[in-house]
Amino acid sequence: GAVVSQHPSWVICKSGTSVKIECRSLDFQATTMFWYRQFPKQSLMLMATSNEGSKATYEQGVEKDKFLINHASLTLSTLTVTSAHPEDSSFYICSAPISYNEQFFGPGTRLTVL
Amino acid sequence: SQQGEEDPQALSIQEGENATMNCSYKTSINNLQWYRQNSGRGLVHLILIRSNEREKHSGRLRVTLDTSKKSSSLLITASRAADTASYFCATDDSGAGSYQLTFGKGTKLSVIP
Numbered sequence: 001g002a003v004v005s006q007h008p009s010w011v012i013c014k015s016g017t018s019v020k021i022e023c024r025s026l027d028f029q030a031t032t033m034f035w036y037r038q039f040p041k042q043s044l045m046l047m048a049t050s051n052e053g054s055k056a057t058y059e060q061g062v063e064k065d066k067f068l069i070n071h072a073s074l075t076l077s078t079l080t081v082t083s084a085h086p087e088d089s090s091f092y093i094c095s096a097p098i099s100y101n102e103q104f105f106g107p108g109t110r111l112t113v114l
Numbered sequence: 115s116q117q118g119e120e121d122p123q124a125l126s127i128q129e130g131e132n133a134t135m136n137c138s139y140k141t142s143i144n145n146l147q148w149y150r151q152n153s154g155r156g157l158v159h160l161i162l163i164r165s166n167e168r169e170k171h172s173g174r175l176r177v178t179l180d181t182s183k184k185s186s187s188l189l190i191t192a193s194r195a196a197d198t199a200s201y202f203c204a205t206d207d208s209g210a211g212s213y214q215l216t217f218g219k220g221t222k223l224s225v226i227p
Contacts, residue, residue: 006156032213043202044157044217093156097213101145107156 003027004096006106013084014114021079021109023050023094029074030096035067038091038108050077050094084113120203120218128226133190135221137203138183144206146179147215148188151200160188160201195227 003026013019023033031052036044048069049057056069066088068080081088089112097103120137127133139146145164149157163170163179163186170177176189190197200222204215 034214036217041222043219046214046216049214091154095157095215100213101162103159103213103215105149105157105159108154110154 004094004104004106006092006094006109008109009107010110010112012112012114015085016083018080018082019084019111021081021092021094021111023077023079023096023106025075025096025104028096028098030077030098031074032097033071033077034095034097034103035069035077035079036093036095038093040091044093047079050079052077081111084111086113089113120201120221122221123219124222124224126224126226127193129193129195131193133193133197133223133225135188135201135223137186137188137218139186139203139205139216139218140184141205141207143181146177146186147204148175148177148186149202149204149217151202151220153199157202190223193223193225195225198223198225 005024007022033050035047037047038044046059047062050069050071052071052074058064066082071077091108091110093108095103095105143165145162147162148160150160151157161172161175161177163177174191179186200220202220203218
């Protein structure tokens with residue numbers, strides 16, 4: 001089946017640094033990818049829609065200057081958390097639809113900001 | 115925006131018992147999906163039910179959908195300790211015309227051996 005990978009699987013960084021998370025569709029092309037954030041014991045909250053070749057679409061309340069999204073190719077989207085702070089610590093998950101009814105999720109990246 | 119609500123939020127049962135989780139949503143949908151998430155891991159797709167379907171089975175899973183009540187239920191029969199996980203429903207918005215999914219808050223299922 002289709003696979004979506006994320007890298008890194010976990011990262012610990014100091015407050016004020018930037019962290020880049022990659023999301024790759026391994027055996028299919030994805031013009032659209034989604035980025036979610038999940039706080040402990042909570043559900044997934046959609047942050048933004050990553051669009052290949054155009055700007056990302058951010059959900060209300062998500063700072064686009066803080067969460068930079070680049071969909072550089074049909075198989076890669078990156079999320080950069082700029083000037084990370086402890087409140088940005090979370091589990092970040094990406095997904096890529098292969099069809100209207102089928103969407104594959106990455107394994108997630110756990111970000112801890114000290 | 116988060117529209118789904120699952121209940122119960124947490125469920126603890128003995129191995130071999132059945133587990134039922136419910137989900138409600140607010141908008142019109144094309145389909146509803148159920149996902150499973152083990153602690154600290156990604157999501158695994160379990161089953162999709164289309165808006166014109168009322169019931170669907172997959173192995174030990176049974177999903178129902180009532181579009182008039184905007185609700186769905188997931189039944190896991192003969193539960194196993196390995197079924198311990200969080201379960202989320204996810205809906206699309208038929209009016210949005212995109213792949214975007216909205217997730218419910220989830221039910222944390224604990225199956226006691």
